[in-house]
Amino acid sequence: MHSHETDAVDSIVDDWTRVRGDLDFSPLAVFSRVKRIARQLDVVRKRAFAEAGVEMSEFDVLSALRRSGAPYALTPKQLLASSLVSSGTMTYRIDRLVQRGFVVREDDPADGRSVLVRMTDAGGKRVDAAIQGLLEVERELLADISDDEFAVIERGLRQLSLAMSVEEPN
Known part of the structure; x- marks a missing residue:
């Protein structure tokens, strides 16, 4: 079904599709990954900043x-x-x-x-x-992504960010 490697989100979307085939779960495929990446990025950033003492x-x-x-x-x-x-x-x-x-x-x-x-x-x-350490770690995380893939991801995330007009709660 998937031409590339699969992740946990693929399994979740596949399960939902199996039990609720009447719904389009493609938004879940995007936003669940964004949420998981954000959580993982928090861990990576906390570690990088801790190494710099902040x-x-x-x-x-x-x-x-x-x-x-x-x-x-x-x-x-x-x-x-x-x-x-x-x-x-x-x-x-x-x-x-x-x-x-x-x-x-x-x-x-x-x-x-x-x-x-x-x-x-x-x-x-x-x-x-802190910023130097963070950039080194983040560069490593992106190492397996080609320049073309990086450009597509960056452009897509920018479009998504601009499309999101949800106000932060105060």
Whole structure:
């Protein structure tokens, strides 16, 4: 039935098709794989970040600061906009990064009522090590995928991402 190797999702779809042949299970074939890949990717990323000495939640904040460019400083509101967490959660993350010496809070010269969160050199070294380690692991995971297959997967996932307009719950 399958021309390529099969996975657990093939078995699930085959079983459903057998008992409910009146339904088209092709969406399940896509979204079940996306969900399984996301779970596996979380494990891979947690390991890669742990090796660099940061947690995934810390990486999210440090990554936003690093990508912002020198002087690697953003307001808490800007950091919040780059994540899918509540303001209380972001405050906790920033507090933890301050305790670990990876960021400092400074007065915002552009707005005396606001603060900036600035990444320290130690934070920069950690986020750089984390992204480098992550890319090495992820490159290994993609090693058996040809350039043509990669382009098809990337294009398809982009289209799927753009088509998904489901709002995240707050």
